[in-house]
Amino acid sequence: AQTVTQSQPEMSVQEAETVTLSCTYDTSESDYYLFWYKQPPSRQMILVIRQEAYKQQNATENRFSVNFQKAAKSFSLKISDSQLGDAAMYFCAYKPGTSGSRLTFGEGTQLTVNP
Amino acid sequence: DSGVTQTPKHLITATGQRVTLRCSPRSGDLSVYWYQQSLDQGLQFLIQYYNGEERAKGNILERFSAQQFPDLHSELNLSSLELGDSALYFCASSEGIGTNEKLFFGSGTQLSVL
Numbered sequence A: 001a002q003t004v005t006q007s008q009p010e011m012s013v014q015e016a017e018t019v020t021l022s023c024t025y026d027t028s029e030s031d032y033y034l035f036w037y038k039q040p041p042s043r044q045m046i047l048v049i050r051q052e053a054y055k056q057q058n059a060t061e062n063r064f065s066v067n068f069q070k071a072a073k074s075f076s077l078k079i080s081d082s083q084l085g086d087a088a089m090y091f092c093a094y095k096p097g098t099s100g101s102r103l104t105f106g107e108g109t110q111l112t113v114n115p
Numbered sequence B: 001d002s003g004v005t006q007t008p009k010h011l012i013t014a015t016g017q018r019v020t021l022r023c024s025p026r027s028g029d030l031s032v033y034w035y036q037q038s039l040d041q042g043l044q045f046l047i048q049y050y051n052g053e054e055r056a057k058g059n060i061l062e063r064f065s066a067q068q069f070p071d072l073h074s075e076l077n078l079s080s081l082e083l084g085d086s087a088l089y090f091c092a093s094s095e096g097i098g099t100n101e102k103l104f105f106g107s108g109t110q111l112s113v114l
Helices: none
Strands: A003-005 A011-012 A019-021 A025-027 A034-038 A045-051 A066-067 A076-080 A088-096 A111-114 B005-007 B010-013 B019-022 B031-039 B042-050 B053-057 B063-070 B075-078 B085-093 B109-113
Touching: A003 A066, A003 A088, A011 A019, A019 A111, A025 A076, A034 A066, A034 A076, A045 A076, A076 A088, B005 B085, B010 B019, B019 B085, B019 B109, B031 B075, B042 B063, B042 B075, B075 B085
Parallel strands: A011 A111, B010 B109
Antiparallel strands: A003 A025, A019 A076, A034 A045, A034 A088, A066 A076, A088 A111, B005 B019, B019 B075, B031 B042, B031 B085, B042 B053, B063 B075, B085 B109
C-alpha cells in the first residue's frame, strides 16, 4: 500500500522569507501523481501544485515550487516570499497513475507565517 | 470557490442517530469522492462514484453508505452514529476517472456526534 509521510507537524516562517515543507512517499508504482493541498482556517482544500512522476522537470506555480526526487521518493514544497495568507495546513498527497484511483494524504504540516 | 457544494456546513447530532450529507459536484463533473478528516485518522478516502456507479471503496464503515443520483449529486448516509464518527466530511469531484484528473474539494460538512 502507498504511504505518504510528512515529518514536520509544524513549521513557521517570517513574512517575505522562504520555507520548505517536506514529504516522502512509498510506492512500487512507476506512474503516479503527487500533489500539495492547502487547507486554510476556512477548511477548504485548495490544490496548490501537482507533479507528474514521468516529468523530470519540477512543477512551479508562481511562488510555489517543488523539489521532486523520484529515486529518493521525496516531494518537498518551497514557498517563496511567504505571505500572511499562506498560513494554513499543508497536505502532501499521492495518486497512482491508474484510472479512478484515489488520493492518499500525509498527516499535514501546519504553517505559521509571522509578520 | 471550487464549484463543489456541500450541505449542511455543520451538523450536530446524538449517538445512535442517522444523518445524510449532500454534495453537488462541479458542473460537468461525473465523478464524486467522499473523504473523512479526523484528528486521529487524518484524511481518509471513503468511496468514489462515477456517473451513478460505485467506482472504488476505501475505509468506509458498514454503517455508512453513499449513492450518486441521476443528476450527479451524491449523498453520504451515516447511521448508528458513534462519538468517533465526529469528523469533517469532504466531497470532491472530477470530470472523469482518467489518470490525469484534478480533484476539486467542497468546504466540508463538520459532523459533531454528542
